[in-house]
Amino acid sequence: MSAPSKRSGARTRLEHMVDTLRDEIVAGTRAVGDFLPSELALCEQFRLSKKTVRKGLEQLVNEGFIEKVPRIGARIVGSVHRETVLLRFAHYPKLVHEINLPDLIDDFHRLHPTIRVQAIPYSHQYDKERNYERLQTDKLDVVTINAHDFEYYADPDETSCLLEPLPPVDGIYPFLEGPFRRGDELYALPFVFTPVILCYNKEHFLENELPEPDSGWTWEDLRGTGRKLSNGVDRFGFYFHLPSGNRWPIFLLQNGVVFGKDGRDRYVLDDPKAKEALSLCRDLVRDPKLFPVFLSENDSDAHALFLNGNVSMILCTYDSLNDFRDAPFAYDIAPLPRFKEAKTLLGAIALAVNARSGNKAAAKLFVRHLVSYRNQMLIRLNTLSIPGLKRAAEWVGGPDKDNVANRPYRFHMYRDIIPTFRFASTLGLPTELLLRMGQSLKLYWSQLEELETILPKLEQSFAPPPEDG
Missing domain, CATH: 3.40.190.10 (Periplasmic binding protein-like II)
Known part of the structure; x- marks a missing residue:
């Protein structure tokens, strides 16, 4: 697979900036009436040019999150989540046991009280048309997906996909991303392997x-x-x-x-x-x-x-x-x-967002919550599954406590x-x-x-x- 071009790298950083600002507004970290950092500060934070930053801000204006105030800056004018949003999350049933999934969802609810996640045990079909139909008729927002299933969401020789492109997350083991890419785009974030x-x-x-x-x-x-x-x-x-x-x-x-x-x-x-x-x-x-x-x-x-x-x-x-x-x-x-x-x-389970979800901002926020260090560490400390975030997966001691009494002595063998x-x-x-x-x-x-x-x-x-x- 060819390496992403410099242009695609800038596009990824632009998506990261837009997603980050949108998520902060959705989560209430940035309140209505507050001003975003200056364009220069955003350039430095996300390593983008002024032209690219302005393009991202324009997208947030079009989405109704901010307004441009001449000679002052970008002011937050609203959030699509003033009322409670319901996310429909289709997951492999085994994850309830293997990663203590209900605990991770409860943690998300505590941090984001205006977003509720409905967990739906779900098995994928080895049929692209059937998967498309289920995504739409079941109104799914987020799905767990493995490398096998991904073949039925994205054609191997095409860039078409039923899923939303997602920016990579720093610190995820790079070898996990390959099966979930088409061209330069990543369509699912590796979660556990x-x-x-x-x-x-x-x-x-x-x-x-x-x-x-x-x-x-x-x-x-x-x-x-x-x-x-x-x-x-x-x-x-x-x-x-x-x-x-x-x-x-x-x-x-x-x-x-x-x-x-x-x-x-x-x-x-x-x-x-x-x-x-x-x-x-x-x-x-x-x-x-x-x-x-x-x-x-x-x-x-x-x-x-x-x-x-x-x-x-x-x-x-x-x-x-x-x-x-x-x-x-x-x-x-x-x-x-x-x-x-x-x-x-090697098996890997990733998290994907339905390209036609009506709650993409909240869905992406939930996905990044699950692959955050906080929740990847909960998987590492409380289960025998391997989180996709390297820093969490390779934790061997410190202030946190390993809560699995019968962990095999050679658990970290996978690194070798x-x-x-x-x-x-x-x-x-x-x-x-x-x-x-x-x-x-x-x-x-x-x-x-x-x-x-x-x-x-x-x-x-x-x-x-x-x-x-």
Whole structure:
């Protein structure tokens, strides 16, 4: 992706100035009748030219927030939020537990009593037209969105988007922004992120006098140790929810697989590297001395096996560590074992504003509240999720108090494995096709069909329809 131009940088700073002044007026920080700082002061504060500052002030005049008083300055004349504004916030249901979302919303209400947030548990659809319809008919103002879902809000080869462009926030990990950009525009602010890691029961390792996992492990190391941890009856060495779209693709990533297209614009899936990676995955999950025959419905089933002591090691994400806060045993985490390369899948949840919201100023204020240091620290101190703001995420001590008693000893390990993070888009397949591939591979995992027949059929099904004429 090309770096933003100097012109786009000035535009971003202009948006930041306008948004900041608007938010201060909306929040009551700057009262009706007060004057804004002089144009010169605004130039220095936001690193803009006088011409650009005047352009921003003119926008605020047009929006009805200020008026120009000749030879005196810009006076605040009103706020669109004299009456209580209702924001409709569609969020992933899991965030209630994983980041204590109701507490963050309550904090916003205390700071901004004229804005009320209605939290709506919400699942996105893998259909752009359907998402557009829901944004409008449900009158949503703010939505949580991950990298997969973003594909259904913004076309990959276009700049069109159903979401409002947002200025970046200083201090957010830069690697989190990529999936939420189109061109030079950022359409969602990264909020929390969660790489896939290995979680293990320390007591099982101690009982068997086995060394704990480390960053040098390969999948064969995991297999060998896992077999020693298994008794073949009610305890097995390793497990994960195989159909999960952020589990089995890890093996493809670690073998350097990138699906490309042939001369007929068709994806090439029948690839030797892909076959090698998928074969390793099947070898692990079909090993009766390592992996239990258990038909999980979701990742939570794998977590339950781990908490019950039925498995010693699982693949999980950082945010799922919140399920283990009351684990009746000592546990810890480690980087994923590697195949050819050390890589892991990264998930990120961002906050986006509906481009057609009637409450954009309040919506942007709420979004920036959630990614502020204050609230990112609340996530860091009270949960096992990783906030997107680096300063909060990497907090290790000070006047604030860590309120999680069962935080794993190696919690900050994620900082050391950042170079291994990859989004699923690295594989080169759109989310829809990757999910369809996972469905077809169920036959392979079950040994009902081989890759030599599955992959060519998938290639055919992924082919674009023939052109008319």
